[in-house]
Amino acid sequence: MPEPTRQPQSSxxxxxxxxxxxATRERVAGLVTGTVETLERLVRIPSVSAAAFDQAHVEASADAVASLLRDAGMPDVEVLRAPRPDGTPGAPAVVARRPAPPGAPTVLLYAHHDVQPPGEASRWTSPPFEPTRRGERLYGRGAADDKAGICAHLAAVRAHLAAHDDGGGVGLTVFVEGEEEVGSPSFQAFLAEHAGLLRADVLVVADSTNAAVGTPAVTTTLRGLVQAVVEVRTLDHALHSGMFGGAVPDPAVVLLRLLASLHDADGGVAVPGLGDMPPHARAAAAAQSPYPAERFREEAGVLEGVALAGAGDDDVAERVWAGPAVTVIGLDLPSVEHASNTVQPVVRARVSVRVPPGADPATAFDALRQHLLAQPAGGARVVVESEEQGHGFAADTATTGYAAARWALGTAWGSEPVDIGVGGSIPFIADLDRVMPGAAVLVTGVEDPDSRAHGIDESLHLGEFARVCLAEALLLEALTPRA
Structure with a gap:
């Protein structure tokens, strides 16, 4: 495949x-109904990439996406994979390509077809893998994150190819990953093997959110990620809590004390050395829209009277978009329902650390490990191991691609877009940036603050989705060279 045309990014x-x-508006309007029906078909495929789930569904999801891209008119579509670090095959990814006409840029459209586990299905208002419309929203696992991203790409591709059936327009590469929700373990190997297929001038990553219903946004920073497991062992076997309790050291108590040390009395992060933002990331964060505490409380569902973690009710943008965060996301302890009068010999916790944009995740893990091992543990055996690490992202906003994205979003919504940060992580963006230096990276998305991605009753606002489809189609037109 020829190298992409490197156009001046600041023109x-x-x-x-x-x-x-x-004309673009009319084409997209004619595609939206069918595109939502396509999304419903994809949501019905329970493509959970976590190892405990049937991976045949992930295979079926990849095949379905490949078929949809062929039907959309993409001439070269492949289902590819690469090995994970342990040598096992990675999940299937779909790569579709349409070469750029002479002098035109290549645009890479990214999304992922795997989804999070649904959690307890009984807690959903409607079944998680049965797409259900209620009011203006479509409910279902993956309806927002990120099968809506796939479908927005499909609508934009169809509209662009219909407008340029003479072979004009931009070059298009659609990359739909199959294991983003488990940390993209094969992505490094995939890049090493297939980087030539993904090279582009502009990258559109449709895996983020808008500021609110009616307010489009470009995500200019993402935090990095460290995921670690903390194990505490005090015994070589389980014991009767009545016969031995009172003198035997309970590893659960030791673990909970260690976890409590991660935060100060106000709930702020108490682990030193998790990293600072470099100047380019700090500049991007400084230009972002404010995030008032009252809006954050409403969108997060914080109960009345519960204090926010950290610096109270000041603007929370710094805390949730740019600063470090430490969250306990899993505990290996017997559940209350299945508990017996037993002292466990070993307990574990999974800890998620969000690292400031531009900070080094390896340094953050070392800081976390040193902090935990330095705490009093009464001689208990404490082990801290890294499961996953990923770099954050800070956009270069002085590019033509970024200007085109802001114009397209503003035109589609009829209101000025804002710059935001997102506290979540998309580590592969740093990997793509490494192999495609100079490419404009645009992080957009289909979600809104009530989409509840990863949570119970995940949903997509259908009116916003139509605008996302239009904005992406307009972006491709804005990047098309014209005399």
Whole structure:
């Protein structure tokens, strides 16, 4: 595949003419109903990439996405994979390509077809893998994260190819990953083997959120990630809590004390050395929209009277977009329902650390490990092991691609887009940036603050989804060279 055309990334944007905008708007409007029906079919495939789930569904999901891209008119579609670090095959990824016409840029459209586990299905208002419309929203696991991203790409591709059936327009590469929700373990190997297939001038990562319903956004920073397991052992076998309790050291108590040390009395992070933002990341964060505490409380569902962690009710943008965060996301202890009068010999916790954009995750893990091992543990055997590490992201906003994205979002919504940060992590963006230096990276998305991605009753606002489809189609037109 030829190298992408490296156009000056800081050249002035020349938006498409009004007739092109109107024609694009009409094409996308005619595609939305069918695209939502396609999304419903994809949601019915329970493509959970976590190892405890049937991976045949992930295979079926990849095949379905490949078929949809072929039907959309992409001429070269493959289902590819690469080995994970342990040598086992990675999940299937779909790569579809349409070469760029001479002088035109190549645009890479990213999404992922795997989804999070549904949790307890009984807690969902409707079955997690049966897409259900209620009001303006479509409910189902993956309806927002990220099968809606796939479908937005499909709508934009269909609209763009219909507008340029003479072979014009931009080059298109669609990359739909199959293991993003488990940390993309085979992505490094995939890049080493298939980087040439993914090279582009502009990368559109449709895996983020908008600021609110009616307010489009470009995500300019993402935090990095460290995931670790903390194990505490005090015994060589389980004991009767009545016969031995009172003198025998309970590893659960030791573990809970260690976990409590991760935060100060106000709930702020108490682990020193988790990293600071470099100047380019700090500049991107400084230009972002404020995040008032009252809005955060409403969107997060914080119960009345519960204090926010950290610096009270000041603007929370720094804490949730740019600063470090430490969360206990799993405990290996018997459940209350299945508990017996037993002192366990060993207990474990999974700890998730969000690292400031631009900070080194390896340094953050070392800081976490040193902090935990330095705490009093009464001689208990404490082991801290890294499970996953990923770099954060800070956008270069002085590019033509970024200007085109802001124009496209503003035109689709009829309101000015804002820059936001997202506290979550998409580590592979740093890997793509490494092999494609100079490419403009645009992090957009289909979600809104009530989408509840990863949670019970995940949903997509259908009106916002139509605007996302239009914005992406307009972006491709804005990047198309014109005389």
């Amino acid at each position: 002035p944007l020349r938006p498409p003419a009004a007739d092109v905008v109107e």
